Amino acid sequence: MQRIVFLDSGTVPVELRKPGFSHTWSAYEQTSADQLQERLANATIIVTNKVQLREPVLSKLSQLRLIAVTATGYDNIEIQVCRKRGIAVANVPGYAKQSVPEHVFLFILALRRNLVAYREAVRAGRWKTSPHPNLAVFPIEDLHGSLLGLVGYGALARGVEQLARAFGMQILIAERKGANSLRPGRASFADVLKQADIVSLHSPLTPETQQLLGTYEFSLMKPSDLLINTARGGLIDEAALAEALRSGRLAGAGLDVLSEEPPKNGSPLLENDVPNLIVTPHVAWTSRQALAILAEEVILNIEAFNSGRPRNLVTL
Numbered sequence: 582m583q584r585i586v587f588l589d590s591g592t593v594p595v596e597l598r599k600p601g602f603s604h605t606w607s608a609y610e611q612t613s614a615d616q617l618q619e620r621l622a623n624a625t626i627i628v629t630n631k632v633q634l635r636e637p638v639l640s641k642l643s644q645l646r647l648i649a650v651t652a653t654g655y656d657n658i659e660i661q662v663c664r665k666r667g668i669a670v671a672n673v674p675g676y677a678k679q680s681v682p683e684h685v686f687l688f689i690l691a692l693r694r695n696l697v698a699y700r701e702a703v704r705a706g707r708w709k710t711s712p713h714p715n716l717a718v719f720p721i722e723d724l725h726g727s728l729l730g731l732v733g734y735g736a737l738a739r740g741v742e743q744l745a746r747a748f749g750m751q752i753l754i755a756e757r758k759g760a761n762s763l764r765p766g767r768a769s770f771a772d773v774l775k776q777a778d779i780v781s782l783h784s785p786l787t788p789e790t791q792q793l794l795g796t797y798e799f800s801l802m803k804p805s806d807l808l809i810n811t812a813r814g815g816l817i818d819e820a821a822l823a824e825a826l827r828s829g830r831l832a833g834a835g836l837d838v839l840s841e842e843p844p845k846n847g848s849p850l851l852e853n854d855v856p857n858l859i860v861t862p863h864v865a866w867t868s869r870q871a872l873a874i875l876a877e878e879v880i881l882n883i884e885a886f887n888s889g890r891p892r893n894l895v896t897l
Contacts, residue, residue, distance in 0.1 A: 583887060584644075586621055587628040588612040593651050595872040597628075600883050621645070626883060629657070631842075636662045647671065647886050651879050652866075653737075654813065655895055656786045664896050671882040671893045675736040676874040677866040681811050682740035684865035685781055686748075688809050688835025691859060695719035725749035730777030732770070732793070733784035733812065741781055753777055758793060774801040779809065786813035794818065799825040807833050811865045814840040823849035826856055833857035837865040 583604040587597070591610035599606055604626075612620055617638050621627065625644050627634070630651040639645070639662050648658060650672040663670050691697060698719045702708065708716045729745045731738045732755045742752050755773040756763050763769060774780060780802065784790045794808070795818035802808075808831060810817060819840055825831045834857070839848050842863055850858060866875075878893075885892045 583625045584623055585626040585628060585883070586624045588617075588620065588632040589630050592630040593872070593875070594867060595876045597651075597876050598880055600880055600887065602884065602887050626886075628879065628883075631657055633657050635659045639663065639666060639668065642668075647883065647891075649879050649883050649886075651875060653677070654785055656813065660896060668896070669886060669891055669894055670896045671886065671891065672895050673875055673878040673882070674893060676878055677868070677871040678736045678740045680868035680871035681737045681865045682744050683868075684837060684861070685741050685809050685811055685835075686744055688811075688837075688859055689724065689779055689781075689807065692807050692833040692835055692857065693722045693724060695721060697859065727751070727778040728753060728776060730755060730773040730780040732773065732780060732782045735783060737811070738781070738783035741783070758789075771801055774798055775803075778803070778805065779807045781809040782812045782816050784812055784816060786815045791815050792818045794822070796821040796824070799830055802831060804829055805832050807831070807835070809835045811837040814838040814842065820849040823852065823855050826858055827854065831857075833859075835859045835861075837861045838863055 583602070585600070585604050585606050587606070587608040589611050590608045607620070609620060612632055614633065617632070618641065621638070621642055623644055624642065626647045626649060627645065628649045628651060634648065634657065636659055639659065645668050648663065648668060648670045650658070650670065653672055653674050653676070655670060655672050658670055660670060702716060702718065707718070725748060728751045730753045731742060734754050745752060753768050753773045753776060754766060755770045756767040758770040760770070768776070784793065793816045799821060808822070814836070822834060826834060836850065836858070839850065839860070841848065844851060850860065882893050
């Protein structure tokens with residue numbers, strides 16, 4: 582009988598149905614590092630979203646056969662160790678291919694049209710006391726004709742591209758940073774930063790992409806540019822971005838992710854003096870529709886593995 586342990590059910594705001602085979606199911610709202618060993622004793626299948634599963638823990642789980650990730654990203658799992666130990670890891674690609682791109686455009690539209698500034702102006706009574714019927718005190722920019730740079734080009738970036746083309750935007754797709762050659766349809770990483778009006782990040786977090794954007798990269802961008810990140814917080818040097826926004830090196834940023842989540846130790850980007858920044862608490866993926874897909878796909882991954890027909894494996 583399979584022993585399934587869900588380590589952090591509190592991070593997934595939807596209930597998962599139980600697999601259609603004989604098993605035991607234990608679910609914990611959250612799990613700390615010092616609770617892992619006890620909770621995973623004799624576990625054959627782990628379900629997790631963000632719990633760190635590294636070699637010191639994985640090496641002690643002799644019965645573990647599958648880690649079912651309730652997400653697309655799996656940088657919290659030491660994949661090479663799983664491969665060596667014969668532990669399969671399955672993720673859920675593409676479940677948020679509408680939800681995340683729409684969130685990207687939530688940021689872009691809010692920043693380009695100064696939504697927050699206008700909301701605060703109305704709340705402060707500035708429209709009420711205006712001598713004119715309109716209160717056109719903050720600049721508004723159209724998206725039509727703007728150049729959108731995509732860093733990373735998976736399912737979510739392609740969803741962003743589709744929406745961008747509907748707005749009449751032009752698209753640049755970045756080659757990997759430091760690449761010696763360009764794939765067809767790609768522009769160099771530096772050229773995308775130099776030319777794009779808006780840069781949207783969709784790369785996984787790996788040792789190669791850690792702090793992909795820092796002071797030098799921001800210096801390549803135009804002062805009118807926007808930066809959007811709905812991927813992983815670690816892609817950005819947060820102190821450098823805060824300084825770029827304060828100095829006017831960048832016009833604005835929209836972030837759904839930070840390098841520490843939740844940001845218990847604070848972040849340079851959460852200081853009150855950082856202008857033209859919108860931060861949401863890693864919720865771009867949580868539309869009702871996306872969650873329904875995610876919940877079903879996780880269990881389908883588990884059932885497929887149990888039946889000997891694994892799917893969505895990232896350990897191949």
